[in-house]
Amino acid sequence: MLLGLLLAWGAVHAAPDTAPTSNATSSAAPNDPAKPGSKAQRNKAKENKKAATKAKKPGPAPENALIGTGPAYAQSEEAMRFADEMAARRQLPAEWVRQTLGKARQSPAVIALMKPPAASFVKNWGVYRLRFIDDIRIKAGLQFWQQHRSDLMRAESAYGVPAQIIVGVIGVETLYGRNMGRFRVMDALSTLAFDFPAAHPRAAERSQYFRKELEQFMLSHSQSRTDPFGTLGSYAGATGLPQFMPSSIASFAVDFDGDGRIDLRSSNSDAIGSVAHYLQAFGWKTGMPTHYAVRLKADADMSALLAPDILPTFSAASFQEKGAMLEGAAQSHAGPLALIELLNGTDAPSFVAGTENFYVITRYNWSSYYAMAVIELAEAVAREMQNRR
Numbered sequence: 090m091l092l093g094l095l096l097a098w099g100a101v102h103a104a105p106d107t108a109p110t111s112n113a114t115s116s117a118a119p120n121d122p123a124k125p126g127s128k129a130q131r132n133k134a135k136e137n138k139k140a141a142t143k144a145k146k147p148g149p150a151p152e153n154a155l156i157g158t159g160p161a162y163a164q165s166e167e168a169m170r171f172a173d174e175m176a177a178r179r180q181l182p183a184e185w186v187r188q189t190l191g192k193a194r195q196s197p198a199v200i201a202l203m204k205p206p207a208a209s210f211v212k213n214w215g216v217y218r219l220r221f222i223d224d225i226r227i228k229a230g231l232q233f234w235q236q237h238r239s240d241l242m243r244a245e246s247a248y249g250v251p252a253q254i255i256v257g258v259i260g261v262e263t264l265y266g267r268n269m270g271r272f273r274v275m276d277a278l279s280t281l282a283f284d285f286p287a288a289h290p291r292a293a294e295r296s297q298y299f300r301k302e303l304e305q306f307m308l309s310h311s312q313s314r315t316d317p318f319g320t321l322g323s324y325a326g327a328t329g330l331p332q333f334m335p336s337s338i339a340s341f342a343v344d345f346d347g348d349g350r351i352d353l354r355s356s357n358s359d360a361i362g363s364v365a366h367y368l369q370a371f372g373w374k375t376g377m378p379t380h381y382a383v384r385l386k387a388d389a390d391m392s393a394l395l396a397p398d399i400l401p402t403f404s405a406a407s408f409q410e411k412g413a414m415l416e417g418a419a420q421s422h423a424g425p426l427a428l429i430e431l432l433n434g435t436d437a438p439s440f441v442a443g444t445e446n447f448y449v450i451t452r453y454n455w456s457s458y459y460a461m462a463v464i465e466l467a468e469a470v471a472r473e474m475q476n477r478r
């Protein structure tokens with residue numbers, strides 16, 4: 090299952106754990122609250138209060154929901170203190186915030202899933218690849234492309250991101266909506282915010298990250314007057330066909346079908362537009378390939394080539410000077426390149442030359458294995474589309 094797999098690789102979409110630089114969802118300009126004392130803020134405050142008062146009370150959980158089996162957060166002083174702070178920060182009624190957060194329940198399953206993989210675990214691109222590039226996913230991708238051809242074309246022309254990459258992302262994330270996650274997001278985010286496994290090397294940073302996501306999640310539901318307990322998602326709190334975290338929804342999701350609301354769970358069109366917008370926002374360059382083949386000379390300067398990790402750093406010329414040889418069009422590639430190393434367990438690793446667009450895909454999920462799976466699924470589905478023309 091996707092969730093377990095992503096965990097095993099220490100890579101969770103938009104809740105990255107092993108990242109070289111800036112975090113796609115925690116540092117990429119989430120919507121800032123209005124400046125204190127401004128008229129906009131006072132209006133916002135009024136809106137928030139009105140919305141929160143009218144928000145529905147938590148109804149019955151959706152079918153098949155994975156509900157936390159631990160204590161309710163009403164019993165956690167830390168969580169209730171956070172509720173009061175959030176209410177003040179976001180101009181929400183304190184009682185509503187306390188009651189809502191108080192009903193969230195700790196999920197031991199989420200805690201177990203968040204533990205880092207065993208030290209003995211060795212990444213294996215060949216194994217990872219087989220999980221995502223298979224007949225079922227390719228066939229589902231073809232069907233998705235055929236059914237949503239016009240939305241994909243529209244997204245491609247609006248944001249400059251190829252249809253096949255959007256198809257690749259949604260396929261790897263949720264198998265086109267078939268695996269969107271069954272965790273009650275209120276429980277998952279509260280658990281990660283207040284009970285993040287202390288043994289994790291970056292526990293403090295991670296719980297801060299999830300507190301921000303929890304706050305955004307509750308704020309969004311308050312504004313849309315919807316029940317926060319009605320939303321299911323991954324164990325990390327990502328939701329919908331593209332598995333966006335709450336801050337990504339707030340910053341990057343778009344109403345691409347024009348019905349006046351953003352719905353990444355039920356609207357394929359909104360999901361398609363939002364994925365394209367996200368990649369555009371992180372610097373997708375229209376027309377640039379994602380990667381090139383590379384041949385390493387026996388005396389290649391591997392320590393220099395691998396030092397920047399996945400961050401594109403080398404010109405095509407300096408790449409080749411260091412012994413990473415390119416062919417054809419790659420030799421005259423204008424932008425920087427990165428040497429991407431994909432481990433294959435005990436076998437020899439695979440290498441490609443990653444461009445800036447390869448790096449953009451890793452802003453969606455901080456893993457070169459993830460990016461390569463998206464690219465290869467995209468290519469496989471595109472080939473099927475060609476064959477049927």
Ligand SMILES: [Ca+2]
Nearest residue numbers: 344346348350
């Ligand atoms: Ca919509």
